[in-house]
Amino acid sequence: MGASGSGKTSMRSLIFSNNPASSTARLGATIDVEQNHVRFLGDLILNLWDCGGQDAFMDSYLTTQRSTIFQHVGVMIYVFDAETREMNKDLEYYRDCLDSLTQYSPEAAVFLLVHKMDLVQEPKTTMFEKKREEVQKASGDVIITVFGTSIYDESLYRAWSSIVHTLIPNAAVLNKHLNIVAAACSATEVILFERTTFLVIATSTSSSSLPASASIASSPSSISSPTYTSSPPSPLDPHQMHPKRYERTSELIKAFKWSCSRVREEFHSLELDMYDFTAVLDEMTRNTYVMVVVHDPTIETAAIRLNIRMARKKFEELQGDSIGT
Numbered sequence: 001m002g003a004s005g006s007g008k009t010s011m012r013s014l015i016f017s018n019n020p021a022s023s024t025a026r027l028g029a030t031i032d033v034e035q036n037h038v039r040f041l042g043d044l045i046l047n048l049w050d051c052g053g054q055d056a057f058m059d060s061y062l063t064t065q066r067s068t069i070f071q072h073v074g075v076m077i078y079v080f081d082a083e084t085r086e087m088n089k090d091l092e093y094y095r096d097c098l099d100s101l102t103q104y105s106p107e108a109a110v111f112l113l114v115h116k117m118d119l120v121q122e123p124k125t126t127m128f129e130k131k132r133e134e135v136q137k138a139s140g141d142v143i144i145t146v147f148g149t150s151i152y153d154e155s156l157y158r159a160w161s162s163i164v165h166t167l168i169p170n171a172a173v174l175n176k177h178l179n180i181v182a183a184a185c186s187a188t189e190v191i192l193f194e195r196t197t198f199l200v201i202a203t204s205t206s207s208s209s210l211p212a213s214a215s216i217a218s219s220p221s222s223i224s225s226p227t228y229t230s231s232p233p234s235p236l237d238p239h240q241m242h243p244k245r246y247e248r249t250s251e252l253i254k255a256f257k258w259s260c261s262r263v264r265e266e267f268h269s270l271e272l273d274m275y276d277f278t279a280v281l282d283e284m285t286r287n288t289y290v291m292v293v294v295h296d297p298t299i300e301t302a303a304i305r306l307n308i309r310m311a312r313k314k315f316e317e318l319q320g321d322s323i324g325t
Contacts, residue, residue: 001051001061001076001077001078001079001097002078002079002080002081002090002113002115003058003079003080003081003084003086003089003090003093004052004054004055005081006079006080006081006084006115006116007079007081007115007116007151008050008051008079009050010151011079011113011115011149011151011156011160012048012050014151014156015156015157015160015197015199016038016048016196016197018196018254018257018258018261038196038197039287044167044168044169046164046167049069051069058093061097061100062093062096062097062100066100066104067104069100070097070100070101070103070104070105071104071105072104072105073101073104073105073108074105074108074109074166074167075108075109075110075111075163075166075167076097076098076101076105076108076109076110076111077111077112077113077163078094078097078110078111078112078113079112079113079115080094080112080113080114080115080131080135081115081116082114082115082116082117082119082120082127082128082131082148083116083119083120087131087134091134091135091138094112094135094138095138098110098138098139098142102142109143109145109163109166110139110142110143110144110145111144111145111146111147111159111162111163112135112139112144112145112146112147113146113147113148113149113159114128114131114132114135114146114147114148114149115149115150116150117148117149117150117155118150118151118152118153124148128148131146132146145162147159147162153251154244154247154248154250154251155247156247157198157199157200157246157247157250157251157254158244158246158247160197160199161199161200161246161247161250164194164197164199164201165200165201165202168201168202171201171202173318174192174201174202174318175202175203175204177311177314177315177318178190178191178192178202178203178204178290179204180311181204181290181292181307181308181311182204182292184307184311185292185294185299185303185304185307186294186296186299187204187292187293187294187299187304188241188277188293188294188295189203189204189205189241189292189293190203190204190290190291190292190293191203191204191246191249191290191291191293192284192288192289192290193249193250193253193288193289193290193291194287194288195283195286195287195288195289197250197254198249198250198253198254198257198289199250200246200247200250201288203246241293249291253267253270253281256270268283269281269282269283270282271301273301276295277293277294277295278293278294278295278297278299278301278304279291279292279293279294280292280294280301280304280305280308282305282308284308284311284312284315285312285315285316285319286316287319288315288319290308290311292304292307292308
């Protein structure tokens with residue numbers, strides 16, 4: 001949800017329809033509610049409602065359609081235009097939506113996206129902090145997670161990976177089995193991606209070492225701010241990986257898949273053999289891809305692919321059990 005023109009349809013097109021950012025300019029305004037059904041992990045289906053933000057529609061959502069829009073909600077994503085001149089009006093609608101959500105879906109998670117960060121002229125971090133304080137104040141005691149996003153960089157994947165992660169039942173079970181794969185491959189890290197969107201579903205990395213982008217809000221002050229500067233790896237850990245590696249990988253692979261489709265080729269797998277690491281990206285199940293990152297130069301890629309092939313049956317069983325134990 002969010003005001004008209006805040007970029008909701010553009011981000012949905014980028015993440016779920018595999019369109020490049022350059023093609024979003026031709027998208028029209030959303031009329032009323034557009035629904036998308038995206039299959040995740042076997043029987044898990046993401047029912048995504050893109051709600052038009054024109055005043056007439058917003059008023060309708062909060063009156064006659066209130067019980068329909070806000071009932072049985074898993075996550076509410078409210079989008080604020082970073083450059084809006086009507087922030088007070090946006091906050092008023094947001095508070096009304098939050099009240100309705102609290103009434104009909106009190107267990108729903110709330111994510112706020114300060115979108116179109118690429119258009120901000122003033123220092124981005126300063127502007128984001130200001131917006132963050134405003135939405136936190138408007139949210140009261142409700143637990144929220146805030147991201148600064150743009151369709152022109154990896155920040156959108158960072159936000160949506162965190163959103164989707166909250167909807168996956170027993171994601172810890174996937175993490176546990178990815179740790180087993182990592183041990184079998186002598187891998188530094190193993191990452192599981194959703195096949196269509198290439199959003200991160202789970203990783204072998206412990207939650208304590210995951211970047212904020214992959215964490216779930218657990219307290220009223222749990223707010224994720226965008227990182228606009230990068231810290232160099234610690235000299236004490238030569239294999240320390242970049243904190244934005246997940247979303248950057250999602251963005252790059254989606255761009256590569258789109259390039260393949262333009263020449264009528266289908267993306268299947270990817271293998272990178274660099275001077276300091278090896279990465280293998282291959283199909284894990286019908287709905288997922290897995291990336292195995294190895295820093296040990298003695299590990300052969302053929303052995304990694306063999307371990308992935310041997311793990312497929314187990315991960316298919318996990319999906320068939322709706323991510324059971």
